[in-house]
Amino acid sequence: MELNSKIYVAGHKGLVGRAIYKTLKVMGYSHIITRSHKELDLTDCNAVDDFFSEEKPEYVFLAAAKVGGIEANDRYRGDFLYENLMIQTNVIHQSYLNRVKKLLFLGSTCVYPKNCPQPIKEEYLLTGSLEYTNEAYAIAKIAGIKMCESYNLQYGTDFLSVMPTNLYGPGDNFDLEKSHVLPAILRKMYIARLLEEGDSMRLLEHFKQYPLTGIDSSSSLKETKVALKKYGIYHSDDNIRVEIWGSGSPLREFLWSEDMAQACVYVMNNLSFLQIVKNFSAFNANEEVRNVHLNIGTGKEISIKDLAYLVKEIVGFNGEVFFNTNKKDGTPRKVTDTSKIKSLGWEPTIDLREGIKRLLKYLTGNKSFHFEKTPS
Numbered sequence: 001m002e003l004n005s006k007i008y009v010a011g012h013k014g015l016v017g018r019a020i021y022k023t024l025k026v027m028g029y030s031h032i033i034t035r036s037h038k039e040l041d042l043t044d045c046n047a048v049d050d051f052f053s054e055e056k057p058e059y060v061f062l063a064a065a066k067v068g069g070i071e072a073n074d075r076y077r078g079d080f081l082y083e084n085l086m087i088q089t090n091v092i093h094q095s096y097l098n099r100v101k102k103l104l105f106l107g108s109t110c111v112y113p114k115n116c117p118q119p120i121k122e123e124y125l126l127t128g129s130l131e132y133t134n135e136a137y138a139i140a141k142i143a144g145i146k147m148c149e150s151y152n153l154q155y156g157t158d159f160l161s162v163m164p165t166n167l168y169g170p171g172d173n174f175d176l177e178k179s180h181v182l183p184a185i186l187r188k189m190y191i192a193r194l195l196e197e198g199d200s201m202r203l204l205e206h207f208k209q210y211p212l213t214g215i216d217s218s219s220s221l222k223e224t225k226v227a228l229k230k231y232g233i234y235h236s237d238d239n240i241r242v243e244i245w246g247s248g249s250p251l252r253e254f255l256w257s258e259d260m261a262q263a264c265v266y267v268m269n270n271l272s273f274l275q276i277v278k279n280f281s282a283f284n285a286n287e288e289v290r291n292v293h294l295n296i297g298t299g300k301e302i303s304i305k306d307l308a309y310l311v312k313e314i315v316g317f318n319g320e321v322f323f324n325t326n327k328k329d330g331t332p333r334k335v336t337d338t339s340k341i342k343s344l345g346w347e348p349t350i351d352l353r354e355g356i357k358r359l360l361k362y363l364t365g366n367k368s369f370h371f372e373k374t375p376s
Contacts (some may be wrong), residue, residue: 008057011064019261043086052094077136084140103159107141119337169257189315208272240319245327256350297336363374
């Protein structure tokens with residue numbers, strides 16, 4: 001990409017799209033095209049057709065998607081399948097019709113089978129059954145991978161796909177009913193620490209910025225305590241306890257969203273479909289091309305239990321953490337094999353401890369705020 005290239009970032013208000021947009025700006029790219037959902041409904045094929053015909057972007061980062069946690073994915077299966085299929089189909093097809101030079105499609109590691117070998121290699125795609133709760137979302141993302149791959153083979157396009165691991169970072173979702181595990185644990189620990197400190201002013205400021213059902217500016221401390229029980233934060237006169245769903249045994253991998261953005265820009269600038277095919281012998285004896293997508297992650301994993309205690313330490317919460325084993329654990333282990341992207345020249349720079357510290361600063365809105373205590 002040239003610094004004056006026309007670059008469309010689809011989904012620029014989401015976690016990854018926001019980071020990609022920021023990264024491009026910092027690097028000096030001057031012609032970045034964005035549209036909010038209100039301005040452009042990507043599920044509307046006619047609207048997407050008009051947009052591409054008018055703007056004629058040269059490069060496309062397809063980070064737009066309908067996303068959510070385990071409960072949302074399971075409850076709204078039809079919505080997740082339909083909306084993601086429509087978004088991908090419209091953007092990828094119009095990119096082909098309007099001769100986009102290169103497109104980068106962002107998938108998810110949930111595309112891999114629930115019980116595939118670990119660490120997860122790209123070639124494990126479509127080798128087994130998916131995890132049930134996010135099956136609809138995963139099927140949509142698999143379709144996006146295969147659409148990019150198929151258009152490349154049939155039309156000679158250069159549409160690449162990357163599979164990010166669990167992401168966290170600025171712009172994350174801290175809604176305790178919908179957020180993913182890391183931001184949810186961080187927020188719960190932060191609220192618990194404020195309760196521990198008796199910092200009612202900061203609690204009020206926090207709930208103004210991040211509202212919770214049952215809590216508003218007029219809520220008494222007693223009413224707040226009652227409402228917080230719904231979210232797994234229990235406050236008695238002499239004890240504060242934070243609940244974590246599941247046994248804590250599942251292993252997960254986490255990547256800072258701005259590292260993911262750097263990876264996306266690196267892939268766009270330095271790699272091509274044909275190069276990846278050639279480098280990793282995607283052609284087998286029958287001339288089949290498969291699994292040309294790339295995993296993006298750290299290749300490092302941590303148990304949910306250890307994650308909870310790491311967050312507890314960083315936040316400086318002194319109360320009790322307990323694990324509700326009546327709640328589902330999900331997939332026991334999910335860590336990516338990132339050897340391909342590393343061999344192509346990219347590696348992450350932000351480790352998990354540093355990332356959590358940065359996310360805490362983002363959550364508090366105060367870059368100088370720091371709770372972590374020095375171990376005795």
